[in-house]
Amino acid sequence: MVKLINAGRTDGGRATRTPSVRWVLAGLSLSHLLSSLGTSIANVGLPTLARAFDASFQQVQWIVLAYLLAITTLIVGVGRLGDLIGRRRLLLAGILLFTVASVLCGAAPTLWLLIAARAAQGLGAAVMMALTMAFVGETVPKARTGRAMGLLGTMSAIGTALGPSLGGVLLSGLGWRAIFLANVPLGLVTFVLAHRHLPVDRREPGTAPAAAFDRVGTLFLALTLAAYALAMTLGHGRFGSLNAALLVAAVFGVGLFVRAEQRAVSPLIRPAMFRDRALSTSLAMSTLVSTVMMATLVVGPFYLARTLRLGEALVGLVLSAGPLVAALTGVPAGRVADRFGAYRMTVAGLVAIATGSVLLAVTPTAFGVLGYVGPIVVITAGYAVFQTANNTAVMADVRPDRRGVTSGMLNLSRNLGLITGTSVMGAVFALASATTDVTTAGSGAVATGMRVTFAVAAVLVLAAVALAGTSRALTRRVPQGS
Known part of the structure; x- marks a missing residue:
């Protein structure tokens, strides 16, 4: 880690020490932490908020x-906007928006004003998520990109793991407003670090001047993604007529978006990007793996509570094992990706996820908590390796004027996988449990549901392995020494 934060950029073959790079990484890491904390800390407060409003x-x-x-x-869209107007100024605006929106959340007098403030907070988080990975290409030597990506993954995992416990403490001691106001001091520290240490925006050589922002394409993509996300999340596991209508609207929106991009002078997403086999493969694998990872969150709580009969506190403790492993694995995974190459470690991570999924599908209930935690550790460690290596493979060689939009697409593929996993893996679990209400299913039915769900998960990951095997283009990054 010391080598990473003290390393400088290479200019014309000479290594130039950049002392402030450690503070750049600190600012980027805190940005990633904020965006993940914004999701996990709010979940724990939903029962309290229902009573309050x-x-x-x-x-x-x-x-x-x-x-x-x-x-x-x-x-x-915000990733592309950063490419056009300058990533530093947009990231600063995103951090500031997130912080101000956190204040508005904490002060909201009504539920719908709170929801509106949360949407604004989400916009700030979108900016931070899209641009932090894009900045890695500007501030970290190419040979150490994996370690920087691993650090960002670690901070994301810490934010996910910290949210429920920190939120619980704040709820019990200070009330629900504190779970939003807690973001404010961290947001201010992040803003100061980013303002003082991020590199000044400058136009890269060869970048087309004053490219227009694709408003039409951005609108079509946003509406399409909103329709798909709502189709997958509304109905609480029941796929009704509204879900079907939204899914049809999403399919129709894809057609409109593709047509708009073909006609745009400066498209949001150039069609040629999807002819890049490495990029399209990486996005598809990211979506598949994120879909599988959602199964651990959908199935895990029911299996631990109803089959293993753990209390709420123990369920929470066992579920924290996954984020903890991800937090501990992120930076080492980046080092390994830098040393052995992104392609090898992408495949290694996928194999580990598939192995853990198979273990969960075949391990008898008699093995108890250890029979669940062991495979989860394998899955989560594999995910940390995969995500770090996959992100490194994509971001290491991307054109400077497309870093923002490419980073946004990587984050989008992950989010789409999580959204899809909530619906699809939840439906598989309910179907395999042979019940319409998993919350009342017997212990044996839940155990059967878990085994079938993770058998399906293993098949999905093996499909991702097959995708990786069809695209040796992921080896664009030559393995570097440590």
Whole structure:
């Protein structure tokens, strides 16, 4: 890690020490932490918020959904906007928006004003998520890109793991407003670090001057993604006529978006990008793997509570094992990707995820908690290796004027996988459990549901392995020494 933060950029073959790069990485890491914390810390407060606003659980779920929808629909657009107007100024604006929106969330007098503030907070988070990875290409030597990506992955995992515990403490001691106001001091520190240490925006050689922002394409993409996300999340596991209509609208929106991009002078996403086999393969693998990872969150709590009969506190403790492993694995995974190459470690991560999924599908219930935690550790460690290597493979050689939009597409593929996994893997679990209400299913039915769900997960990951095997273009990055 010391080597990473003290390394400088290479200019004309000479290594130039950049002392402030450690502070650049600190600012980028905190940005990543903020965006993941914004999701996880709000989830734990939903029951309290339902009581505070005298609202149904379906209504308060929009507090989380508004945040996720804003990120999902806007992340590619804000990434491209950063490429055009300057990533530093847009990232600073995103951090400031997130911080101000956190204040508005904490001060909201009504539920719908809180939801609106959460949507604004999600826009700020979209900016931070899209541009932090893009900045790695400007501030970290290419040979150490993997370590920087691993650090960002670690901070994301820490934010996910920290949210429920920190939120619980704040709720019990200071009330629900504190779970949003807690973001404010961290946001201010992040803004100061980014303002002082991020490299000044400058036009890269060969970049076309004053390219226009593709407003039409951005609008079509946002509406399409919103329709898809709502189709996958509304109905609480039941796919009704509204879900079907939204899915049809999403398919129709894809056609409109593709047509708009073909006609645009400066398209949001150039059609030629999808002819890049490495990029399209990486995006597809990211979506598949994220779909599988969502199964651990959908199935895990029911299996631990109903089959293993753990109390709420123990369920929470066991579920924290995954984020903890991801936090500990991120930076080492980056080092390994830098040393052995992104392609090899992408495949290694996928194989580990598939192995863990198979173990969960065949391990008897008699093995108890260890029979669950062991495979989860394998899956999560594999995911950390895969995500770091996959992101490194894509971002290491991307053109400077497309870093923002490419980073946005990587984050979007992950979000789409998580959204799809919530619906699809949840449906597989319910179907395999042979019940319409998993919350009342017997222990044996839940155990059967878990085994079938992770058998399906293993098949999906093996499909990702097959995709990786068809694209040796992921070896664009030559393995570097440590």
